[in-house]
Amino acid sequence: MKAITLTDSQDPTSLALAETPTPELRDGEVLVKVHAAGVNRGDLLQAKGHYPPPPGASEIIGLECSGVIEDPGTTDRDRGEKVACLLAGGGYADYVAVPEGQLLPIPEGYSFTEAASIVEVACTVWSNLGMLAGLKEGQTVLIHGGAGGIGTFAIQLCKQLGANVAVTAGTSEKLETCRELGADILINYREQDFSEELKGRCDVILDIMGAKYLRQNLRSLAEDGQLIIIGLQGGVKTEINLGALLPRRLSVRGTTLRARSVEGKAEVVRSTAEHVWPLLADARISHHIHTVLPLSEAAQAHALLGSGEVTGKIVLEVDA
Amino acid sequence: MKAITLTDSQDPTSLALAETPTPELRDGEVLVKVHAAGVNRGDLLQAKGHYPPPPGASEIIGLECSGVIEDPGTTDRDRGEKVACLLAGGGYADYVAVPEGQLLPIPEGYSFTEAASIVEVACTVWSNLGMLAGLKEGQTVLIHGGAGGIGTFAIQLCKQLGANVAVTAGTSEKLETCRELGADILINYREQDFSEELKGRCDVILDIMGAKYLRQNLRSLAEDGQLIIIGLQGGVKTEINLGALLPRRLSVRGTTLRARSVEGKAEVVRSTAEHVWPLLADARISHHIHTVLPLSEAAQAHALLGSGEVTGKIVLEVDA
Ligand SMILES: NC(=O)c1ccc[n+]([C@@H]2O[C@H](COP(=O)([O-])OP(=O)(O)OC[C@H]3O[C@@H](n4cnc5c(N)ncnc54)[C@H](OP(=O)(O)O)[C@@H]3O)[C@@H](O)[C@H]2O)c1
Ligand SMILES: NC(=O)c1ccc[n+]([C@@H]2O[C@H](COP(=O)([O-])OP(=O)(O)OC[C@H]3O[C@@H](n4cnc5c(N)ncnc54)[C@H](OP(=O)(O)O)[C@@H]3O)[C@@H](O)[C@H]2O)c1
Numbered sequence: 001m002k003a004i005t006l007t008d009s010q011d012p013t014s015l016a017l018a019e020t021p022t023p024e025l026r027d028g029e030v031l032v033k034v035h036a037a038g039v040n041r042g043d044l045l046q047a048k049g050h051y052p053p054p055p056g057a058s059e060i061i062g063l064e065c066s067g068v069i070e071d072p073g074t075t076d077r078d079r080g081e082k083v084a085c086l087l088a089g090g091g092y093a094d095y096v097a098v099p100e101g102q103l104l105p106i107p108e109g110y111s112f113t114e115a116a117s118i119v120e121v122a123c124t125v126w127s128n129l130g131m132l133a134g135l136k137e138g139q140t141v142l143i144h145g146g147a148g149g150i151g152t153f154a155i156q157l158c159k160q161l162g163a164n165v166a167v168t169a170g171t172s173e174k175l176e177t178c179r180e181l182g183a184d185i186l187i188n189y190r191e192q193d194f195s196e197e198l199k200g201r202c203d204v205i206l207d208i209m210g211a212k213y214l215r216q217n218l219r220s221l222a223e224d225g226q227l228i229i230i231g232l233q234g235g236v237k238t239e240i241n242l243g244a245l246l247p248r249r250l251s252v253r254g255t256t257l258r259a260r261s262v263e264g265k266a267e268v269v270r271s272t273a274e275h276v277w278p279l280l281a282d283a284r285i286s287h288h289i290h291t292v293l294p295l296s297e298a299a300q301a302h303a304l305l306g307s308g309e310v311t312g313k314i315v316l317e318v319d320a
Numbered sequence: 321m322k323a324i325t326l327t328d329s330q331d332p333t334s335l336a337l338a339e340t341p342t343p344e345l346r347d348g349e350v351l352v353k354v355h356a357a358g359v360n361r362g363d364l365l366q367a368k369g370h371y372p373p374p375p376g377a378s379e380i381i382g383l384e385c386s387g388v389i390e391d392p393g394t395t396d397r398d399r400g401e402k403v404a405c406l407l408a409g410g411g412y413a414d415y416v417a418v419p420e421g422q423l424l425p426i427p428e429g430y431s432f433t434e435a436a437s438i439v440e441v442a443c444t445v446w447s448n449l450g451m452l453a454g455l456k457e458g459q460t461v462l463i464h465g466g467a468g469g470i471g472t473f474a475i476q477l478c479k480q481l482g483a484n485v486a487v488t489a490g491t492s493e494k495l496e497t498c499r500e501l502g503a504d505i506l507i508n509y510r511e512q513d514f515s516e517e518l519k520g521r522c523d524v525i526l527d528i529m530g531a532k533y534l535r536q537n538l539r540s541l542a543e544d545g546q547l548i549i550i551g552l553q554g555g556v557k558t559e560i561n562l563g564a565l566l567p568r569r570l571s572v573r574g575t576t577l578r579a580r581s582v583e584g585k586a587e588v589v590r591s592t593a594e595h596v597w598p599l600l601a602d603a604r605i606s607h608h609i610h611t612v613l614p615l616s617e618a619a620q621a622h623a624l625l626g627s628g629e630v631t632g633k634i635v636l637e638v639d640a
Contacts, residue, residue, distance in 0.1 A: 004382050088390070105576075152575075210562045210563075211562055214562070219543045229562055229565060229566065230566070232562060232563060232566070236561055236563035237559055237560070237561050237562070237563075238559070238560065238562070239557055239558070239559055239560075240557070240558065240560040241556055241557050242530045242531060242534070242549055242552060242556050242557070242558070242572075242573075242574060243530075243552060243556035245549060245572070245573065245574025245575075246549065246550070246552070246574035246575060246579070247576055247579040248574045248579075249573070249574065249576075249579075249580075250573070250574060251571055251572065251573040252562075252565070252571065252572045252573075253565065253569070253570070253571040253572075254562060254565025254566040254569065254570060255565075255566060255569045256566045256567055256569075259567040259568075259569075260565070260569075289483075
């Protein structure tokens, strides 16, 4: 089969299609013929060598895809079944081996391309804001990077949960997109200190900046507030004032979806299918695709996402 | 009435009985004639000026007591009812005003003195390990300072919840007490690095050291592990490596009981009465009193607790 590989392991931009062995199935896995694969910021990190796949996972880039079951392996699935897949890796390829627990139905009314754009963000956002934080109606949530892949989805999910949604973004155009998706409080992080605007008001923060925003995030939390860190774009190490946590009963929590076990991913997928998929079917939450490119242009897709010019998601389509 | 006050505001050891006004009742408060008051480490901090009472609370030291309702105020309580009380302050006195939600029954079979020794630790430990962390059967919990007031209670509660209990303490005698109370893993913090022993094994840590132990505590946590900080004896500021949180999905949480609102304290008291009081009634959890002194000897009580020689709790009795 063909898959995207680094032609020069030292050059993260050297992504090109190359012949590689079709994955062998392990017990409980199905072989999926990929139709479309979503692009995530984690993929850019992996190309740079900073985000290696967990032990046992494919070395090929790609955290989500959609397609058709080619070989059901030891499972009871049917050959030809259309599926969306959460992956530990391997999506940028003609075929990928997927543990059965990581299969989702294609959301009602969605194309393969649309389905591939939604799996990773839906599972990430639901596992953090729904399953972990238990975000409730009437609470205030801050979503950093509201116009990104994660952000465009998170805004809509939080509105469906009845939350008051604050976002940060880097331009007024991106903030306008956030507003259209339902965001209530818009903060341009290049011009404003979000913690001035939100001091003591946020019940939950979905953070992607890590060290750089820790102090301001803690300042923005209300009593019993939870800071949930899923990205470290602003660094990993910084000073923490633990004295700030106790009187307001704050929590600092970090998660990654990719590092979860096969069982852990299956639990997230099950809960996401139950709670989020119905909201996709009747379009209470919409996908937000910025650009579609052929898989062979993965390098261009990465350059585009890296440029910071993207609102929402980029999807790669595998040629028929 | 008489209450313990600082005769020299600059000298934390200058604690003595002095004439002070009997507290005035606010709506929803009862006046309790104090029979016994528990001594807590927070009291030592308050005498030093480091732990001021929350706005509106009594300036008098004392976070828990037992006694008899002298004036039910606007509540439906009966004059003469025996009660145990969680306080925001005011326990080291002949009388204290207590919001009705902070009243508990005297546990079955308990004397006033015994009841005064158990309220603050029971509410603190249950609110953190039960209500917040949701400690479950089969999980491993680390309790720092297992032989202290909080520790001696926490060990027993955790065993009742079916947890595997690790503790730290500073001497082998104290560790022996922890063992008798049910602790499974004993670590002398003066001789061993607890994070070497417990690396990756703890589902929950009840921490009282703060900054000094942050790195080792994070190292000791298992996947989905929660570090709950309730004391800052080892300082407030330190470096945190947020990168350590994400792959194992760790949480760092801090709480103080005293800073909770009247409603928040009532919620803790209600849940503690429901879940913990039955365990006291049939002695599945025992109080652990080190010494009883008259209220007039509060200064000696503080010196004793400060010496580090105490195992369990000190209680002050008010002369009849
Ligand atoms: N832990 C997990 O399981 C998990 C899963 C998926 C994603 N993630 C992480 O989540 C983050 C977003 O992923 P993505 O796929 O949505 O990437 P993306 O579409 O490239 O989004 C990146 C976002 O970062 C924002 N940003 C950059 N600098 C910022 C700043 N100083 N303040 C606030 N926002 C800033 C950008 O906002 P502007 O465009 O407005 O500048 C953009 O919205 C990444 O860090 C990724 O690694 C984690
Ligand atoms: N946040 C809240 O709501 C809340 C409520 C109550 C108490 N607390 C806090 O909880 C802590 C304990 O309170 P307490 O009333 O139980 O006080 P305590 O009886 O005086 O206990 C203090 C404990 O600290 C331990 N300790 C000292 N240095 C240590 C170290 N390096 N490593 C491990 N343990 C160490 C002592 O162990 P050894 O005796 O073995 O040296 C002792 O068990 C205090 O910090 C207090 O402020 C917080």
